[in-house]
Amino acid sequence: MTPSLRILVVLPLYGGSLPIGRYCAKALSGMGHAVRIFDAPAFHSAFTGLKNLELPPSALGPLENSFLQVLNQAIWAQVEHFEPAFVLALAQAPLNRLTLQKLRKAGVRTAMWFVEDWQIFDYWQTYAPLYDVFAVIQKDPFQEKLAAAGQPHAPYLPLAALPEFHRPLALSAEEEREYGADIGFLGAGYPNRRLAFRPLAGRNFKIWGSDWEGESVLAPCIQRQGQRIGEEESVKIYNASRINLNLHSSLKTETLVSHGDFVNPRTFELASMGAFQLVDRRRLLPELFAEDELACFDSEAELYEKIDFFLSHPDERARYCRRARERVLAEHTYAQRMQRLLDYVAEQFGPWKAEAEQAAIAPPLLELLQRLELGPGASFENVVHTLRRQSGALSDVETAILFLDEWRRQYRGA
Amino acid sequence: MPRFLVIQSARLGDLVQTRRLLLTLAERGETHLAVDTGLVPLARVLYPFARLHALPLYTRDAAAAARQAGEVLHAWHELDFTAVYNCNFSSAGTSLCRLFAPELVHGYRPGSGGPERSPWARRAFRMTEHRACGSLNLVDYWGHFAPDPIAPERVNPPAAGGGAGLGVVLAGRESRRSLPVPLLARIVRTLHDLMGGPRVRLLGSAQERPAARRLLRELPARMLGNVEDLSGKTDLPALVEAVRGLDRLVTPDTGIMHLAAALGVPVLAFFLSSAYAHETGPYGVGHTVVQADIPCVPCLESAPCPRGVSCLRPFEDERLPGALVGLLQGRADAAGSRLPDGLQVWTSGLDALGCVLRLAAGRDAQAGLRRAARQELAAWLGLTLQDMPDGVPRADAAAEETVRRWLRADSDWMLPPRRYS
Numbered sequence: 001m002t003p004s005l006r007i008l009v010v011l012p013l014y015g016g017s018l019p020i021g022r023y024c025a026k027a028l029s030g031m032g033h034a035v036r037i038f039d040a041p042a043f044h045s046a047f048t049g050l051k052n053l054e055l056p057p058s059a060l061g062p063l064e065n066s067f068l069q070v071l072n073q074a075i076w077a078q079v080e081h082f083e084p085a086f087v088l089a090l091a092q093a094p095l096n097r098l099t100l101q102k103l104r105k106a107g108v109r110t111a112m113w114f115v116e117d118w119q120i121f122d123y124w125q126t127y128a129p130l131y132d133v134f135a136v137i138q139k140d141p142f143q144e145k146l147a148a149a150g151q152p153h154a155p156y157l158p159l160a161a162l163p164e165f166h167r168p169l170a171l172s173a174e175e176e177r178e179y180g181a182d183i184g185f186l187g188a189g190y191p192n193r194r195l196a197f198r199p200l201a202g203r204n205f206k207i208w209g210s211d212w213e214g215e216s217v218l219a220p221c222i223q224r225q226g227q228r229i230g231e232e233e234s235v236k237i238y239n240a241s242r243i244n245l246n247l248h249s250s251l252k253t254e255t256l257v258s259h260g261d262f263v264n265p266r267t268f269e270l271a272s273m274g275a276f277q278l279v280d281r282r283r284l285l286p287e288l289f290a291e292d293e294l295a296c297f298d299s300e301a302e303l304y305e306k307i308d309f310f311l312s313h314p315d316e317r318a319r320y321c322r323r324a325r326e327r328v329l330a331e332h333t334y335a336q337r338m339q340r341l342l343d344y345v346a347e348q349f350g351p352w353k354a355e356a357e358q359a360a361i362a363p364p365l366l367e368l369l370q371r372l373e374l375g376p377g378a379s380f381e382n383v384v385h386t387l388r389r390q391s392g393a394l395s396d397v398e399t400a401i402l403f404l405d406e407w408r409r410q411y412r413g414a
Numbered sequence: 415m416p417r418f419l420v421i422q423s424a425r426l427g428d429l430v431q432t433r434r435l436l437l438t439l440a441e442r443g444e445t446h447l448a449v450d451t452g453l454v455p456l457a458r459v460l461y462p463f464a465r466l467h468a469l470p471l472y473t474r475d476a477a478a479a480a481r482q483a484g485e486v487l488h489a490w491h492e493l494d495f496t497a498v499y500n501c502n503f504s505s506a507g508t509s510l511c512r513l514f515a516p517e518l519v520h521g522y523r524p525g526s527g528g529p530e531r532s533p534w535a536r537r538a539f540r541m542t543e544h545r546a547c548g549s550l551n552l553v554d555y556w557g558h559f560a561p562d563p564i565a566p567e568r569v570n571p572p573a574a575g576g577g578a579g580l581g582v583v584l585a586g587r588e589s590r591r592s593l594p595v596p597l598l599a600r601i602v603r604t605l606h607d608l609m610g611g612p613r614v615r616l617l618g619s620a621q622e623r624p625a626a627r628r629l630l631r632e633l634p635a636r637m638l639g640n641v642e643d644l645s646g647k648t649d650l651p652a653l654v655e656a657v658r659g660l661d662r663l664v665t666p667d668t669g670i671m672h673l674a675a676a677l678g679v680p681v682l683a684f685f686l687s688s689a690y691a692h693e694t695g696p697y698g699v700g701h702t703v704v705q706a707d708i709p710c711v712p713c714l715e716s717a718p719c720p721r722g723v724s725c726l727r728p729f730e731d732e733r734l735p736g737a738l739v740g741l742l743q744g745r746a747d748a749a750g751s752r753l754p755d756g757l758q759v760w761t762s763g764l765d766a767l768g769c770v771l772r773l774a775a776g777r778d779a780q781a782g783l784r785r786a787a788r789q790e791l792a793a794w795l796g797l798t799l800q801d802m803p804d805g806v807p808r809a810d811a812a813a814e815e816t817v818r819r820w821l822r823a824d825s826d827w828m829l830p831p832r833r834y835s
Contacts, residue, residue: 012828013829015830057530057531057536061823061825064825064829065824068824068828092827096824121827122794122822123822123826126818126819126822213517214515
């Protein structure tokens with residue numbers, strides 16, 4: 001049983017791992033932990049401001065480095081203020097070497113959930129050993145390579161869904177009109193997808209998402225000129241599509257179905273929504289879903305064939321949807337993944353300590369610190385500062401602390 | 415059929431060093447090459463498969479430049495290029511790329527603050543801050559602008575003498591990077607004797623005629639009947655013929671050196687000052703480079719030397735000709751024992767990344783970092799380097815970590831991509 005912990009989730013500035021970080025934070029909160037997020041995307045406009053200075057790379061590069069240093073100072077300030085027991089970083093989180101070293105020195109446990117393909121991003125070679133745990137969505141040879149690089153704590157942690165968010169929706173007639181289609185795809189226009197989807201042009205097929213520039217054959221299918229789609233709206237789109245295509249991305253075009261190893265988040269999210277999907281077969285898929293839970297294809301020909309079959313067999317679609325959703329709810333939620341991660345950290349580095357065990361603090365004060373989301377080592381000044389920002393009437397303990405602060409000032413000044 | 419455009423806006427040597435990229439593209443589609451007008455005759459000889467576009471890069475006639483650029487751009491506008499490879503950090507060349515959609519341009523593309531490097535160029539270019547530990551030939555830097563370029567073995571033929579004697583290049587564009595005439599004469603005399611008295615061709619532009627005359631005065635009378643002074647007497651196609659078939663070319667870092675390597679002529683090159691053999695050494699198997707190795711090498715070409723070109727001193731050591739004899743006779747031990755301090759001898763070979771130099775004599779204090787840098791760049795390209803046969807099987811972990819810090823910026827990973835590309 002994991003005690004309630006203070007956990008800081010460090011989000012990346014951008015990218016596919018950003019919503020996953022938010023889902024992790026929600027799941028951890030739902031599990032009873034005190035969770036703060038380092039909201040890196042809030043700083044994205046500052047980054048954009050730098051970019052808009054229209055400087056050459058020689059001038060912009062140092063500014064970007066300084067910008068990243070400021071982010072790290074901000075993360076460290078948040079760590080000092082919040083005193084987390086655990087820092088969870090998502091792939092591409094702006095945690096630099098120095099901050100990770102300081103966290104280790106301070107005894108704060110750290111984990112990176114590397115929800116990326118190790119063969120495309122080589123960042124892990126440099127940074128993996130700096131985290132206590134480096135959770136991955138691929139198995140060997142990646143895990144072997146991580147061990148060779150000095151990171152033996154690399155548990156396999158496949159992606160998941162957040163059932164309270166990725167859920168079946170009853171759409172309005174207007175939403176059905178807007179989002180509904182026989183065939184739907186939401187995602188970026190990678191080369192393999194462009195080629196695989198072209199034979200579907202002319203059908204009732206809607207493509208949502210970005211990076212479809214220059215695609216002429218599928219242009220009539222592309223919705224909103226390829227604008228990015230937010231997470232809330234994506235749930236409506238998936239719910240409204242009779243068949244959701246789920247073809248894992250690949251930069252290669254010789255083989256459009258890449259038969260790669262990891263399973264993307266869309267697979268779990270669609271299943272959790274009870275939305276029907278046709279997904280390309282992945283090497284790690286069989287241990288996550290059974291044959292009768294997900295309808296898979298091995299080739300473009302099989303994809304086209306199954307589209308026709310399932311469009312004319314709505315009952316079959318419904319059966320797959322029901323079974324896939326049951327499996328996700330039973331085994332593939334972010335709450336389960338986070339629990340697995342916390343258990344793994346405890347197995348490798350010793351049990352998590354409840355806050356009461358960490359410091360002998362009188363119960364009223366401990367409750368106050370917890371309510372203020374401050375750690376047991378919070379300074380008196382920090383408590384006072386946080387109390388001053390509270391609105392409404394304070395409790396007797398809180399008021400007493402503010403009084404003591406004023407009293408102290410009076411005598412210090414005397 | 416795919417159609418490619420390569421813009422090479424630099425000089426003769428750079429045109430030759432674009433060979434791997436051009437040969438790669440020629441196998442994949444219709445290849446166009448844009449170079450300065452003056453280099454078009456050479457480009458025609460070197461790359462007969464390419465459709466050439468003459469650029470007015472080094473003319474002072476503004477009206478003519480405007481007219482010529484207009485014609486070229488009009489022609490390009492009519493062509494539907496699959497990809498454009500702009501090879502130089504040159505505002506002039508890069509400005510021409512504004513004609514194309516940004517995603518079509520590789521290498522250096524127009525950006526709001528000047529030319530911007532694509533990801534490979536950006537990463538490889540970071541080694542310029544650690545040049546003394548570098549190990550990436552410019553031919554391969556450009557070659558890898560295209561994915562999966564042709565194998566390095568297919569770029570230049572292995573070095574092999576052709577029976578046409580000894581070639582001597584009199585000076586490079588930068589005099590600081592060349593050996594003084596008396597020293598060159600001593601080396602030429604030694605080689606001439608070693609090779610059994612072959613014919614000797616002096617090569618260079620009209621600017622090198624005075625140097626040629628001085629060299630002739632320095633050579634013994636018995637040699638003069640064998641020496642043919644071609645300085646200033648060859649246009650570029652004729653220069654190709656003058657180099658072709660030589661048994662050996664003695665040269666500083668010059669365009670003619672690259673031409674010789676492209677023709678399979680064995681090169682004996684002398685690199686000092688800003689010239690660094692690991693960057694712009696002769697490409698292919700079987701060439702030899704004597705490299706100055708003192709702490710300030712390689713320096714910046716654009717900055718004046720505050721040390722009186724002290725990297726030249728080791729070349730003036732009387733033991734050098736003896737070391738060269740040992741080297742060219744294949745007696746590495748003899749070469750090593752006579753090699754003056756402050757010099758290294760490298761021989762060229764190939765690996766998965768491209769052309770790599772292997773130490774034949776002297777010491778390489780940067781061997782570990784150099785190896786790690788090469789591994790790192792190769793790994794970024796998805797290539798695996800085999801263990802080297804020179805007793806340095808792998809860089810150690812500390813060197814690998816240092817190089818990673820040099821070449822992998824946090825910003826690559828933590829900030830949005832395509833900031834420069």
